[in-house]
Amino acid sequence: MPHFYTEPTITVLARPQFAEPAHLPVQWMGEGTDGERLAEFAGRLCYMSQKNPASRTTRDYLENIKKQGHGSVLEHANYSLLLEGVSRSLTHELVRHRAGFAYSQLSQRYVDESDAAFVVPPAIIGDEALRAAWQAQVEGAQATYVALVDRLMERYQWVDDKVHRRKMAREAARGVLPNSTETKIVVTGNARAWRTMLELRSSEAAEFEIRRMAVAVLRAMQAEAPAFFSDFEIYVAADRVEAARIGYHKV
Ligand SMILES: Cc1cc2nc3c(=O)[nH]c(=O)nc-3n(C[C@H](O)[C@H](O)[C@H](O)COP(=O)(O)OP(=O)(O)OC[C@H]3O[C@@H](n4cnc5c(N)ncnc54)[C@H](O)[C@@H]3O)c2cc1C
Structure with a gap:
């Protein structure tokens, strides 16, 4: 989990x-x-x-x-x-602040998200039914991500550079990861x-x-x-x- x-x-x-x-x-x-x-x-x-x-x-x-x-x-x-335990949707808003700021963020193209953590939206915390519905979607998305990476690695076997091949797989598979993915x-x-x-x-x-x-x-x-x-x-x-x-x- x-x-x-x-x-x-x-x-x-x-x-x-x-x-x-x-x-x-x-x-x-x-x-x-x-x-x-x-x-x-x-x-x-x-x-x-x-x-x-x-x-x-x-x-x-x-x-x-x-x-x-x-x-x-x-x-x-x-x-x-260093901010951790924040969601991709949070950082999407944060990086809009341009003047006087510099950012370096975890890359979903390079980093394997098979074991990524997730941030529970604050409005959901404390409500078990909402939490269960949200968590089921998140876990399902992560399982699909893992399957997509595996299949994409097979599909692009002809790419000799393994680092490049992994990047190709992860950058496509990340499309199913939710905004709540931790970064x-x-x-x-x-x-x-x-x-x-x-x-x-x-x-x-x-x-x-x-x-x-x-x-x-x-x-x-x-x-x-x-x-x-x-x-x-x-x-x-x-x-x-x-x-x-x-x-x-x-x-
Ligand atoms: C509650 C809330 C809701 C929002 N909702 C949305 C939304 O629905 N959609 C959306 O796209 N964004 C939304 N935003 C983001 C918002 O539009 C700004 O992008 C964000 O708040 C960063 O503000 P800023 O541009 O003033 O910051 P910075 O980029 O840090 O700029 C700070 C200040 O520097 C000056 N400045 C910076 N760049 C320039 C420039 N190029 N030209 C002239 N002056 C400049 C301005 O005075 C500016 O206020 C929301 C923000 C908040 C707080």
Whole structure:
């Protein structure tokens, strides 16, 4: 039986490492992560205000940046996340976010999906009858995939390059795999891009699975770099599912 995911797994793969130049020291105040310091350094360079005349903590400084809408300063800080336990339909929506993002996703042409996992659509979780109907379709699709790959490998026996032959078989057979097939994706984005995506996808208008992912990513990023994401508020919406709203829209 395949593995069934009921929530995503989010791993922070990379974060900024700030190396302050000795000839332009900043009068830092308060706590700050490397990503936050990098953004503050970039912002202060614009006005050569390294002496911190307003005596602002890093987090106050970045709060003001967000309030003023100087979002380009946030573009210096990039974070890479590994998302697992998410469906192909989720990533199809996610990769629409272009500006400031880079993606690398598991290839269904190269990777054997005979043992692929699946993501249970959140609206189905907790209802046994719905779950059974969904699961029967998913398992049937996977069995058809396995049979198609076998037959296509036979059909194209004359292709000498076995790697190429497998690719030909898998890229055709994947057509029967459902949107719920689990995938893995590495997503790199700058803090401004993450904010824009999270605003759209954690909202009540977003589809349940991507909304759940966005709320989970938001929690991870609030722990990672609070100054960039502290104006988001997570709440339980009228549909009894978590959503989030942003304080400073489209910085
Ligand atoms: C609730 C919801 C429902 C949706 N439903 C659908 C749907 O039914 N069908 C569908 O196709 N899509 C749908 N989408 C996807 C949506 O249309 C966008 O593709 C997606 O939200 C990414 O937004 P974006 O283009 O602003 O993001 P990004 O590509 O990250 O762009 C961010 C910002 O950069 C600027 N920008 C980026 N590229 C350009 C450009 N080429 N020219 C000028 N400015 C640019 C814009 O200001 C843009 O807002 C939906 C999205 C949401 C949140």
